[in-house]
Amino acid sequence: MIDALIEKVRQLKNPSVIGLDTAFEYLPENMRKNANSLKGAAEAILEFNLNIIEKTYKLVPAVKVQVAYYEMYGVHGLRAFEETLRAAKAKGLVTIADVKRNDIGATAACYSKAYLGRTLVGDREFAAFESDFITVNGYLGGDGIKPFLEDAKKYDKGFFVLAKTSNPSSGEIQDLPIAHLSESKSDTPSLAAKVIYQKGAPSLAAKVIYQAMGQLIEKWGEDNIGSFGYSRVGAVVGATHPKEAEILREAMPHTLFLVPGYGAQGAGSAEIKPCFDGRGLGAVVNSSRGIICAYKTDRYKGMDYASAAAAATVDMREDIVKVIDIL
Amino acid sequence: MIDALIEKVRQLKNPSVIGLDTAFEYLPENMRKNANSLKGAAEAILEFNLNIIEKTYKLVPAVKVQVAYYEMYGVHGLRAFEETLRAAKAKGLVTIADVKRNDIGATAACYSKAYLGRTLVGDREFAAFESDFITVNGYLGGDGIKPFLEDAKKYDKGFFVLAKTSNPSSGEIQDLPIAHLSESKSDTPSLAAKVIYQKGAPSLAAKVIYQAMGQLIEKWGEDNIGSFGYSRVGAVVGATHPKEAEILREAMPHTLFLVPGYGAQGAGSAEIKPCFDGRGLGAVVNSSRGIICAYKTDRYKGMDYASAAAAATVDMREDIVKVIDIL
Numbered sequence: 001m002i003d004a005l006i007e008k009v010r011q012l013k014n015p016s017v018i019g020l021d022t023a024f025e026y027l028p029e030n031m032r033k034n035a036n037s038l039k040g041a042a043e044a045i046l047e048f049n050l051n052i053i054e055k056t057y058k059l060v061p062a063v064k065v066q067v068a069y070y071e072m073y074g075v076h077g078l079r080a081f082e083e084t085l086r087a088a089k090a091k092g093l094v095t096i097a098d099v100k101r102n103d104i105g106a107t108a109a110c111y112s113k114a115y116l117g118r119t120l121v122g123d124r125e126f127a128a129f130e131s132d133f134i135t136v137n138g139y140l141g142g143d144g145i146k147p148f149l150e151d152a153k154k155y156d157k158g159f160f161v162l163a164k165t166s167n168p169s170s171g172e173i174q175d176l177p178i179a180h181l182s183e184s185k186s187d188t189p190s191l192a193a194k195v196i197y198q199k200g201a202p203s204l205a206a207k208v209i210y211q212a213m214g215q216l217i218e219k220w221g222e223d224n225i226g227s228f229g230y231s232r233v234g235a236v237v238g239a240t241h242p243k244e245a246e247i248l249r250e251a252m253p254h255t256l257f258l259v260p261g262y263g264a265q266g267a268g269s270a271e272i273k274p275c276f277d278g279r280g281l282g283a284v285v286n287s288s289r290g291i292i293c294a295y296k297t298d299r300y301k302g303m304d305y306a307s308a309a310a311a312a313t314v315d316m317r318e319d320i321v322k323v324i325d326i327l
Numbered sequence: 328m329i330d331a332l333i334e335k336v337r338q339l340k341n342p343s344v345i346g347l348d349t350a351f352e353y354l355p356e357n358m359r360k361n362a363n364s365l366k367g368a369a370e371a372i373l374e375f376n377l378n379i380i381e382k383t384y385k386l387v388p389a390v391k392v393q394v395a396y397y398e399m400y401g402v403h404g405l406r407a408f409e410e411t412l413r414a415a416k417a418k419g420l421v422t423i424a425d426v427k428r429n430d431i432g433a434t435a436a437c438y439s440k441a442y443l444g445r446t447l448v449g450d451r452e453f454a455a456f457e458s459d460f461i462t463v464n465g466y467l468g469g470d471g472i473k474p475f476l477e478d479a480k481k482y483d484k485g486f487f488v489l490a491k492t493s494n495p496s497s498g499e500i501q502d503l504p505i506a507h508l509s510e511s512k513s514d515t516p517s518l519a520a521k522v523i524y525q526k527g528a529p530s531l532a533a534k535v536i537y538q539a540m541g542q543l544i545e546k547w548g549e550d551n552i553g554s555f556g557y558s559r560v561g562a563v564v565g566a567t568h569p570k571e572a573e574i575l576r577e578a579m580p581h582t583l584f585l586v587p588g589y590g591a592q593g594a595g596s597a598e599i600k601p602c603f604d605g606r607g608l609g610a611v612v613n614s615s616r617g618i619i620c621a622y623k624t625d626r627y628k629g630m631d632y633a634s635a636a637a638a639a640t641v642d643m644r645e646d647i648v649k650v651i652d653i654l
Contacts, residue, residue: 100428265431
């Protein structure tokens with residue numbers, strides 16, 4: 001699936017991903033006015049998504065569906081989430097379920113079944129919320145990643161692990177500097193840390209936590225590298241931190257980046273450029289509000305929301321290909 | 328709600344939490360044999376949960392419901408998750424939705440609405456998956472925590488942030504030693520890290536990442552401390568790491584610990600003792616498989632699953648109160 005995603009990026013010469021973070025209040029008034037329940041809201045959101053997909057599926061390689069915007073509408077919202085993923089897939093889009101799941105191994109295995117694998121009931125298998133890729137939080141380390149890796153191999157899927165996130169406070173943990181035993185004479189590191197160090201410490205190139213996470217991500221993907229040199233195990237690297245992205249791009253040559261932060265969060269094409277390799281590959285760039293709320297802006301005034309989304313998608317691609325040249 | 332939880336622990340002299348991580352294969356054969364769909368499996372799981380709750384609600388202060396075990400059954404599973412939370416609440420149990428959610432601020436706000444707050448549709452408000460507490464991953468830092476904190480205040484709820492998790496690989500990130508600028512002359516820390524340091528670095532007491540996370544958790548809760556001295560913002564601290572728990576207990580005097588790892592994951596009463604304060608407060612201890620799968624073990628042979636769960640709950644309490652004396 002990593003090859004299929006990159007191949008689609010190349011065919012379309014477009015690394016843009018449309019983020020369907022569809023809050024009910026983003027919908028036009030006429031779609032909102034009759035909804036007075038979680039079910040009504042979820043059905044309106046689904047209709048909105050389906051129309052966006054219909055107008056844009058030929059323009060982009062993938063959509064990213066942010067599950068939080070569906071969970072807030074309860075089981076009805078999750079039905080809309082499931083149907084959105086299914087409709088996008090049916091149109092040939094690569095689907096990314098942005099779920100940021102994480103847990104200990106046995107529990108991560110359940111999440112993995114829900115999105116990447118299959119759930120067994122009796123002698124039958126079911127795909128609950130089938131997605132091509134998901135996002136995962138790696139704070140729990142490798143045994144919380146393993147089930148996703150196994151299902152990704154078995155069902156030809158992939159996932160993106162959070163490395164450096166796009167939000168303002170991402171540095172509180174992610175930018176903390178690492179003490180390397182080899183260059184320190186002090187007794188600062190705890191016994192536990194020393195044990196970990198003996199088992200497999202981050203290399204000296206990892207000065208801070210997001211770089212150590214990056215090294216783990218490269219390692220998790222090392223046996224899963226596809227024909228473009230990128231593995232099934234990608235990383236989330238925010239476009240709002242171009243300097244950090246540049247460091248990670250160099251340190252993670254086999255890791256595709258899923259790049260949030262373009263558009264409404266403030267990053268433009270200059271900021272995303274460091275996420276790409278010399279072939280114009282290596283990253284897919286998400287925009288959510290910038291696309292699905294385009295109809296509310298002066299630039300696309302008078303267009304319906306789906307047509308405005310398509311026009312904004314074309315504009316986003318043009319903005320990006322100004323700074324990268326896709327192989 | 329933090330006071331209500333601690334008050335229940337005191338009344339029952341029991342800090343045990345029953346974990347409803349109900350995998351379909353945990354159910355007795357006669358409950359499984361007619362299910363041949365996600366819906367059928369989810370309905371059987373719900374029936375199992377309701378019977379466990381009915382037999383145990385007078386024995387424990389709280390239940391923890393692990394959402395991954397429901398997501399794998401799709402929307403039907405999430406209906407069972409919702410109904411389980413509702414039934415537990417109706418019986419007077421404090422409910423903990425173990426969801427480990429995390430994202431940037433705007434998205435975290437959606438998750439918060441789903442579990443702790445309310446979702447607005449038109450002029451009506453709905454609670455999608457109402458819970459008293461949830462679990463949260465703090466890798467994204469403070470702006471991903473803020474929405475949960477706001478809703479927790481507004482609706483009298485709380486949440487537990489992952490500090491030191493119970494799984495074997497938790498140390499890969501959580502145990503990495505921190506370089507402190509004040510004791511280092513090298514240029515190792517990146518520019519970004521220096522900026523963070525100026526804004527509010529972890530104190531020197533935080534030698535490793537889980538301790539830095541612990542300091543953030545204490546800080547996030549500082550304006551929300553209840554009458555027992557504990558705040559709405561708790562921490563997840565695995566019972567499988569008693570040495571780390573001891574360090575955190577001392578460093579986090581206002582933070583209630585949610586302690587997984589007791590029972591099936593290998594920790595006993597000796598390992599959980601460091602999680603408690605001198606009053607026998609400061610922690611609630613979860614057991615999942617040890618309770619809900621008790622009927623499969625020799626000790627509870629011949630009992631139905633709900634009666635076995637109740638007996639195992641009593642045994643767990645007795646095991647814990649051997650080592651702690653609750654105020």
